[in-house]
Amino acid sequence: MPNFMEFERPIVELKNKISEFKKLMEDADIDFSKEVSQLENRLAHLEKEVYSNLTPWDRVCIARHPQRPTTLDYVRYLFDDFIELHGDRYFGDDAALIGGIAFFQGKPVTVIGQQRGRDTKENIVRNFGMPHPEGYRKALRLMKQAEKFCRPIITFIDTKGAYPGKAAEERGQSEAIAKNLFEMAGLTVPVIAVVIGEGGSGGALALGVANRILMLENATYSVISPEGAAALLWKDSTQAKKAAQAMQITAKDLYELGVCDEIIKEIPPGAHVDVKVQADLIADRIQIALNDFSTMLPQEILSQRMNKYLRMGQFRDQPFG
Amino acid sequence: MNINIFSKKKKYASVVLSNKKSVEAVPDGIMTQCDKCKKIWVTKAFKEALNVCPNCNTHHYISAEERIHHLLDENSYEPWDTELSTINPLHFDNYMEKIEADQIKTGLTEAVITGKGTIDGLPLGIAIMDSAFRMGSMGSVVGEKITRAIFRCKEMKIPFVIFTASGGARMQEGILSLMQMAKTSVAVKQLNDAGVLYIVVMTHPTTGGVSASFASLGDIQLAEPGALIGFAGRRIIEQTIGEALPEDFQTAEFLLKCGQLDAIVPRQEMRATLSLLLKMHRTEEVSYA
Numbered sequence: 282m283p284n285f286m287e288f289e290r291p292i293v294e295l296k297n298k299i300s301e302f303k304k305l306m307e308d309a310d311i312d313f314s315k316e317v318s319q320l321e322n323r324l325a326h327l328e329k330e331v332y333s334n335l336t337p338w339d340r341v342c343i344a345r346h347p348q349r350p351t352t353l354d355y356v357r358y359l360f361d362d363f364i365e366l367h368g369d370r371y372f373g374d375d376a377a378l379i380g381g382i383a384f385f386q387g388k389p390v391t392v393i394g395q396q397r398g399r400d401t402k403e404n405i406v407r408n409f410g411m412p413h414p415e416g417y418r419k420a421l422r423l424m425k426q427a428e429k430f431c432r433p434i435i436t437f438i439d440t441k442g443a444y445p446g447k448a449a450e451e452r453g454q455s456e457a458i459a460k461n462l463f464e465m466a467g468l469t470v471p472v473i474a475v476v477i478g479e480g481g482s483g484g485a486l487a488l489g490v491a492n493r494i495l496m497l498e499n500a501t502y503s504v505i506s507p508e509g510a511a512a513l514l515w516k517d518s519t520q521a522k523k524a525a526q527a528m529q530i531t532a533k534d535l536y537e538l539g540v541c542d543e544i545i546k547e548i549p550p551g552a553h554v555d556v557k558v559q560a561d562l563i564a565d566r567i568q569i570a571l572n573d574f575s576t577m578l579p580q581e582i583l584s585q586r587m588n589k590y591l592r593m594g595q596f597r598d599q600p601f602g
Numbered sequence: 603m604n605i606n607i608f609s610k611k612k613k614y615a616s617v618v619l620s621n622k623k624s625v626e627a628v629p630d631g632i633m634t635q636c637d638k639c640k641k642i643w644v645t646k647a648f649k650e651a652l653n654v655c656p657n658c659n660t661h662h663y664i665s666a667e668e669r670i671h672h673l674l675d676e677n678s679y680e681p682w683d684t685e686l687s688t689i690n691p692l693h694f695d696n697y698m699e700k701i702e703a704d705q706i707k708t709g710l711t712e713a714v715i716t717g718k719g720t721i722d723g724l725p726l727g728i729a730i731m732d733s734a735f736r737m738g739s740m741g742s743v744v745g746e747k748i749t750r751a752i753f754r755c756k757e758m759k760i761p762f763v764i765f766t767a768s769g770g771a772r773m774q775e776g777i778l779s780l781m782q783m784a785k786t787s788v789a790v791k792q793l794n795d796a797g798v799l800y801i802v803v804m805t806h807p808t809t810g811g812v813s814a815s816f817a818s819l820g821d822i823q824l825a826e827p828g829a830l831i832g833f834a835g836r837r838i839i840e841q842t843i844g845e846a847l848p849e850d851f852q853t854a855e856f857l858l859k860c861g862q863l864d865a866i867v868p869r870q871e872m873r874a875t876l877s878l879l880l881k882m883h884r885t886e887e888v889s890y891a
Contacts, residue, residue, distance in 0.1 A: 443814075445834030445842050450852060451860045454833040459818035462787035467795070482771075483783060483814040483833070490784050504771045504780040504811070513773055528776045529692050538691070540777050590788045591749065593781035594742030595691040 286346065288339045289550060292331055295324050332549040335499075337525040337534075341507060343499040344478050348553040350560075351410075352379060352394030352437040355477065358560035359567070360385055360392060368419060372452060375416030377408040377444070380423040385435070386568060391427035393420045393488060394437030397478070411444040414457035417487050421461050428470050433571055436488040438476040441506060443484030458487040465490035466587055469579035473570045475563060476500040476532075476541070477552070492586045493570045494540065495563070496532035498547040502540070503530035540593065636660055652869045661806065661826045661869055665708070666715045666732040669765060673873050674719035674728070681717040682727075683750050688712060688743045694774040704735045712743045713768070716751035718760070721873060724880040726763050727755035733767040733807065740812055741772030745782025748816060752789040752800075761799035761880055766817040770810020783815035790819045799883040801876065803867070804831050804854065822879060823864045825854035826872075831862075 285293050299320045302313045335343075343349070356363050360383035368374040380393040395412060398404030420436075427434045443454050465472060474491035480502030496502065505513070510528050511520035535541035545566050552559040574582055634645040639658035648655075652672055653662040670679050690697045705711060713735040718727050729751050731738045748764070755762040771779040793800055802820030804813075807830040814833055825831060832852035840847055850856045857863045867875045 455813040456818045458814040466788040466791040590784045596742045597687045
């Protein structure tokens with residue numbers, strides 16, 4: 282597999298050409314500086330064109346990039362003194378979902394997020410970031426703890442979905458997700474959700490009943506994966522590109538549908554280029570969100586969140602036809 | 603009241619008797635075959651048994667209208683929010699055509715009916731999902747109708763009972779259908795905080811986004827025998843874990859064993875069970891609370 286995404290091919294090819302010229306200049310001592318500068322100009326234009334015309338599927342590829350920063354990558358840059366807290370107190374500790382307490386700009390916050398692995402070995406430990414019920418129950422335990430100590434909650438959404446396994450069903454995957462939606466509805470502290478990668482279905486939403494939903498520019502949030510949608514709708518999972526378009530899963534789509542509140546810019550072609558710069562961009566938006574909610578009473582915070590979700594959906598208030 | 607607007611489309615097999623030599627004189631649809639044990643019954647008797655096979659106890663599909671009819675006191679049902687109708691927010695190809703086709707097929711406007719009524723004189727709000735309409739999937743209208751029904755019950759302080767039947771979220775409404783999970787759960791939270799009883803009866807099938815939201819948040823969780831209940835689809839789980847699942851996996855009986863249900867109640871006993879639970883939660887009798 283090449284280490285670039287398909288839509289980047291023309292850029293990569295042009296870059297290769299430029300370095301060839303540069304190498305020739307060095308090796309053969311011929312002056313190509315005019316050609317190089319022309320090509321570099323062209324490259325700038327090309328990059329601008331490619332990155333401003335990304336298709337939904339291109340964004341899916343960026344969101345799935347193997348080097349895409351994970352929750353813990355951002356935790357490292359966004360917070361100080363993060364202490365991870367483990368376990369749901371009923372069954373076990375789910376490594377696919379992490380949580381703990383940390384300082385954000387000097388103030389304590391509770392941090393929770395799904396955690397993918399950064400390589401195959403780690404992904405096996407992290408179960409590819411797909412939590413079991415005990416993961417969601419750990420999240421809920423930490424959220425209730427945050428509420429008790431009046432700490433804001435910051436969640437990072439990054440999962441293909443809740444794990445579809447036998448044990449997960451036996452231990453009540455549905456109940457665990459439903460209970461999180463129910464309890465998050467009643468939290469009296471601010472909840473800021475940041476969708477950093479793929480937001481897959483109920484397994485993502487279980488950390489997503491928030492006062493403010495932020496999405497990275499190339500993150501996706503969807504009721505089902507493009508492959509799953511294609512299989513269900515057209516009985517053909519190879520139609521994923523088409524489904525990515527039709528399902529309206531990009532940050533821009535969700536902003537227009539009134540689900541996402543803010544889009545956080547990414548450095549082209551994506552957050553994997555520089556996690557530190559990306560973390561700074563996220564920090565700005567978290568800080569603004571926390572400031573906005575800092576003057577609200579607990580009851581106001583709760584009502585703002587409830588009303589936000591009660592408004593979700595589009596329908597007609599008169600008979601069909 | 604208004605329940606005659608529904609058609610009589612059934613999901614179980616009606617035997618085409620004209621092809622059968624021995625009963626050639628019997629008109630179409632007068633006999634019904636259980637597709638599980640293959641026994642053939644007189645349709646009238648089968649319907650009197652509430653579409654439960656008298657031989658193998660399989661609980662067959664029953665329409666929302668028929669449920670209202672056998673659960674509520676006669677003429678007590680008053681529907682709510684019948685004017686809400688579906689639009690096509692993502693401009694999905696053929697979505698409205700599919701909605702219209704199911705409206706004609708079922709006589710329903712959407713996959714859930716809501717309203718109020720009484721059981722043995724005790725008032726309740728009720729919602730019944732119908733799997734014959736887009737597999738009972740939850741889009742904006744289903745979410746809104748359930749939410750409004752919950753708020754009415756909260757205002758009136760009457761118990762809310764829901765019969766769930768759903769394949770999950772409505773794909774054609776994308777993220778908006780996912781958000782209905784949050785929306786209905788917010789409503790249930792408010793109902794809960796108002797101290798109002800919420801009973802869930804999970805019927806076949808209750809899966810995906812519906813099972814992972816309001817369907818799992820009842821004060822009391824009941825299910826019909828044999829109902830398929832679960833989060834992920836059986837095939838997806840088998841592919842993921844690479845092994846075959848036990849026969850009874852994700853049935854109501856399996857869930858009861860796993861501690862996920864309060865009780866399994868046969869359809870014939872449902873009205874009596876609900877009546878009893880409503881009596882036990884009559885607000886005037888918990889004066890010490």
